[in-house]
Amino acid sequence: MNIQKLSVISLLSFGAFALSNSAFAEGGCPSGYVPTPNQGQPCAADYNLPHWNQGQPQAQPQVRWADRWGAMADDGNGTAGIVESRNSKREAEVAAVKECKKRGGGNCKTFATYYNQCAAIAAGGERSDWARAETKELAIKISMDRCEKKGINCRVYYSGCSLPVRIQ
Numbered sequence: 001m002n003i004q005k006l007s008v009i010s011l012l013s014f015g016a017f018a019l020s021n022s023a024f025a026e027g028g029c030p031s032g033y034v035p036t037p038n039q040g041q042p043c044a045a046d047y048n049l050p051h052w053n054q055g056q057p058q059a060q061p062q063v064r065w066a067d068r069w070g071a072m073a074d075d076g077n078g079t080a081g082i083v084e085s086r087n088s089k090r091e092a093e094v095a096a097v098k099e100c101k102k103r104g105g106g107n108c109k110t111f112a113t114y115y116n117q118c119a120a121i122a123a124g125g126e127r128s129d130w131a132r133a134e135t136k137e138l139a140i141k142i143s144m145d146r147c148e149k150k151g152i153n154c155r156v157y158y159s160g161c162s163l164p165v166r167i168q
Contacts, residue, residue: 061168070119070162071096072112072130075105082121084162089113092162118161122147124154136161 029035029043036044071092074080081099086092093110100108112119114132120139121130127150131142136159147154 063166064168065164066167067115067164068162069113069115070160071110071114072119072121072158073097073100073105073108073110075100075108077106079103079105079108080121080158081105081108082158082160084160085165086162089115115162116164118159118163120144120159121157122154123157124148124150124152127152128157129154 033043035042066087068084069086069089069092070082070084071086071089072080072082073093073096079100081096081101081103083092083095083099086095092113096110097108112130112132117132117134118136118139119130119132120136120143121128122140122143123129124147127147129143129146129150131139131146133139133142140156140159144154144156
């Protein structure tokens, strides 16, 4: 036989072998399968493989959060109403005014609202200041700093949080 023909045949045989897309394990089964004698099927899945039954990762449910609101109201004469953890801004405002009136306030009006965070009021003498922040400690620090910049001896009158609630 001619060496060129033999080279071409060898090359074609090797190419056909290299391009085949099925690899068969012992017994003529594809990868991940084992021979199953006397079961009517020549091959069955190998359940002993570490990846078997893992399938697609389960989709994690999406986390959902509900906003929570807080509000502060006063009557301008030292009576205040403060509420936390309400479902809406409007609900918080109405509840703060109601709380102010319940404490004896006359013409109570909302002066601050906040949601998904914390708030604090620092007061000294007839003056006060408030702040909102990510944490109660930071809200206290900011309100105290603002109050003390006015040159008065201040104390924390209120601090609290209205943080979001996980609903799913």
